[in-house]
Amino acid sequence: MTTQQSLGTTRWRASLVAAFACSGLTMASWASRTPAIRDLVHASTAQMGVVIAGMSVGSMVGIAIGGGYVARSGARAVVRTGLLTLSCGTAVVAVGATVGFGWLVALGLAAIGFGMGSGEIALNVEGITLEAAVGRTVVPSLHGSYSLALCVGALLGLLASATHLPVLVHLLGMAVLTTATTVWLVRGLPAATGVEPRGAHPFALADAVRSFLGVWRETRTIAIGVIVLGMALAEGSAGDWLPLIVVDGFGLSATTGALVFASFGGAMAVGRFGGGWFLDRFGRTPVVLASACSAVVGIGLVSFAPGIALAVPGVLLWGLGAALGFPVALSAAGDDPVGAARRVSAVATAGYTAFLVGPPVLGFVGQHAGLRSAILVVLVMVAISAFFARSVARPADR
Numbered sequence: 001m002t003t004q005q006s007l008g009t010t011r012w013r014a015s016l017v018a019a020f021a022c023s024g025l026t027m028a029s030w031a032s033r034t035p036a037i038r039d040l041v042h043a044s045t046a047q048m049g050v051v052i053a054g055m056s057v058g059s060m061v062g063i064a065i066g067g068g069y070v071a072r073s074g075a076r077a078v079v080r081t082g083l084l085t086l087s088c089g090t091a092v093v094a095v096g097a098t099v100g101f102g103w104l105v106a107l108g109l110a111a112i113g114f115g116m117g118s119g120e121i122a123l124n125v126e127g128i129t130l131e132a133a134v135g136r137t138v139v140p141s142l143h144g145s146y147s148l149a150l151c152v153g154a155l156l157g158l159l160a161s162a163t164h165l166p167v168l169v170h171l172l173g174m175a176v177l178t179t180a181t182t183v184w185l186v187r188g189l190p191a192a193t194g195v196e197p198r199g200a201h202p203f204a205l206a207d208a209v210r211s212f213l214g215v216w217r218e219t220r221t222i223a224i225g226v227i228v229l230g231m232a233l234a235e236g237s238a239g240d241w242l243p244l245i246v247v248d249g250f251g252l253s254a255t256t257g258a259l260v261f262a263s264f265g266g267a268m269a270v271g272r273f274g275g276g277w278f279l280d281r282f283g284r285t286p287v288v289l290a291s292a293c294s295a296v297v298g299i300g301l302v303s304f305a306p307g308i309a310l311a312v313p314g315v316l317l318w319g320l321g322a323a324l325g326f327p328v329a330l331s332a333a334g335d336d337p338v339g340a341a342r343r344v345s346a347v348a349t350a351g352y353t354a355f356l357v358g359p360p361v362l363g364f365v366g367q368h369a370g371l372r373s374a375i376l377v378v379l380v381m382v383a384i385s386a387f388f389a390r391s392v393a394r395p396a397d398r
Helices: 003-032 034-041 045-073 075-099 102-134 139-162 167-188 205-215 219-249 254-282 284-304 308-323 325-333 340-369 376-386
Strands: none
Touching: 003 034, 003 075, 003 102, 003 139, 003 167, 003 219, 003 254, 034 045, 034 075, 034 102, 034 167, 034 219, 034 254, 045 075, 045 102, 045 219, 045 340, 075 102, 075 167, 102 139, 102 325, 102 340, 139 167, 139 254, 139 308, 139 325, 219 254, 219 284, 219 308, 219 325, 219 340, 219 376, 254 284, 254 308, 254 325, 284 308, 284 325, 284 376, 308 325, 325 340, 340 376
């Protein structure tokens, strides 16, 4: 690789790191203020589950069109659109919470979800292509940028909560930051990543649906989808409910909830930044198995712990266990460059199905049995995903 090519891939990677970080900051900013937002809109636990589901609905729409959009216009265009939609959604959530309209918060979350869902496809296609260019594992560390930003954003949320900073000021500030960062980072992304010749990708709606369903006839894609379903639920349920579990389940303050959520993000960041070495050394299958076991033990500790002192180690194990499953599965879906965008889109759909179904289901169960009991649903799904770990093995290992 020449010096010019090296500089190009360095800027490429820096842009992807910034894009993932914007998503993490936005998610943490919203999640760390969920107790305050819930109070502002006067929602019960079950009602809050419905509000949060707005993000999942938007994500599903973004995922559904993301693969075709990337194939037609390139990943860079999708990243730009996704992040700007993310910014707009954050601003709408801020306004909706301030005026006390739960439906407006749900609408803003839908916009955030759409931006993250469509951007998820584009960013992972970019990451998989970058991996091929540099010849080493990259995608988990990119997701690590998301997790590190999740940790930093949660700490900022803790500070905002402790100082009683209005939700409006906090979230609008994040929206402005994301917009400014987007303007910079898109210049470092290649223009045509993921673009397929017109004959290679269907653009008619009926053909697009047929192609999407055709991907799901592949046994390996189905197995990878099961892994994503469980691991995405493990990651997403923490983002949606962990601060409220601390507040309602352990009777602690919203500030403590934000701190515990920050520790979850930190654990995920450690797992993702360090995961590349383990993946290259041991392979995908053993790492996914170990991740599932860690998440199961961690969720069990949070559910059954008599106090927060034992729950915090559980949160750390939960974060470490949830760190690698989603990015590794997406990388596995993109192993074959032909149709990579469609496979990544299809597999990511399984993950966002978990994001869609998870909030209302956990909210309903939590309303009747408590949130600490509700997360046992997540534990079962993660345990099931472990049985399909062999499907993520690299082609050479298979």
